[in-house]
Amino acid sequence: PPTLSGDFATLMGWADGVRRLGVRANAETPEDAQTARRFGAEGIGLCRTEHMFFGPDRIGHVRQMIMADDAQTRARAIEALLPFQRSDFTELFRIMAGLPVTIRLLDPPLHEFLPHGEAELADVAKALGKDVESLRARRSALSESNPMLGHRGCRLGITYPEIYAMQVRAITEAALDIAKETGKAVEPEIMIPLIGTKAELDLVRKSCEGVIADVLSERGVKLAYKIGTMIELPRAALTADQIAQSADFFSFGTNDLTQTALGLSRDDAGSFLPEYVEKGLLPQDPFVSIDREGVGALVRMGVEKGRAAKPDLKLGICGEHGGDPLSIAFFEEVGLDYVSCSPFRVPVARLAAAQAALAARNNKAVKA
Ligand code: PEP
Ligand code: MG
Helix, strand or coil: CCCCCHHHHHHHHHHHHHCCCEEEEECCCHHHHHHHHHCCCCCEEEECCHHHHCCCCCHHHHHHHHHCCCHHHHHHHHHCCHHHHHHHHHHHHHHHCCCCEEEECCCCCHHHHCCCCHHHHHHHHHHHCCCHHHHHHHHHHHCCCCHHHCCCCHHHHHHCHHHHHHHHHHHHHHHHHHHHHHCCCCCCEEEECCCCCHHHHHHHHHHHHHHHHHHHHHHCCCCCCEEEEEECCHHHHHCHHHHHCCCCEEEECHHHHHHHHHCCCCCCHHHCHHHHHHCCCCCCCCCCCCCCCCHHHHHHHHHHHHHHHCCCCEEEECCHHHHCHHHHHHHHHHCCCEEEECHHHHHHHHHHHHHHHHHHHHHHHHHC
């Protein structure tokens, strides 16, 4: 397996001696988490949970839950996934051995979970004891023209509260199990996606806290935890002072923030973008390096408003920009606490964070 050794490891040690920014990794599988640790990540800044639901033994339950129209059937369908999720998170906590782990609650566009072909529809109908025609009608009622701007993130968690309740129970139980196994405290960080208003965060936070309290009282134990939010919609950055009142941390989701601030699809902006950048119509590919005057200004505003409302608010970034040296220089300037990037970009991020810290020191010295 890839690892850092020899002169490269020495260089990394020097970089770590000067950098201020923490460097975490985006990791969701045990392999990712192991790679992240070998490359020196100081925690997981984003564990996406979407892909955990697509295994052949899991997806059927999710489809049944989405397509069911009564709360009891939904709860039964999703309960089947609790043991799977508990072991997903136990494994990650075990590998990360007490380092911080931020787990983001489910954030798929809903259409990825709808039954697609006739065979899938028939399977769900059979499991739910419904006729195929009624499910076809429900599927078309749930279909959207712009799923990335629709029923996803916390919106899905609010309309289907059973999903987040199951995930939060799995996270809490896994953290308690690993703390017991290792004798070392595990403090999970639960992250809510696509928040646009404080009211949304308050609602989701309250139900997460209810589930955590249930688990703790069942087991008769205590657990320290954090609940925070992604800042990935312009409205969230603009109202970060309000949102901070209900958040223990922010993580900037610069992929969605770029998409929503520029009105550019993150999935298919490729066709005309290179020509645009070449003609100087945009400073650079905004999905690669932070656009300082656009998304960067929103990040800066989010940081300033968030910290003004809550001075000890933890601030990170987990969009793709977290592994890009030019963007890392910007994140140093605005005073984030950490960047989180894909495991293979962790060494570059450590070096870039060190360069950014040196540049900041030199600037201060010049000004003095
Ligand atoms: C983001 O939007 O920047 C982010 C990290 O979340 P995702 O890429 O999963 O939407
Ligand atoms: Mg996002």
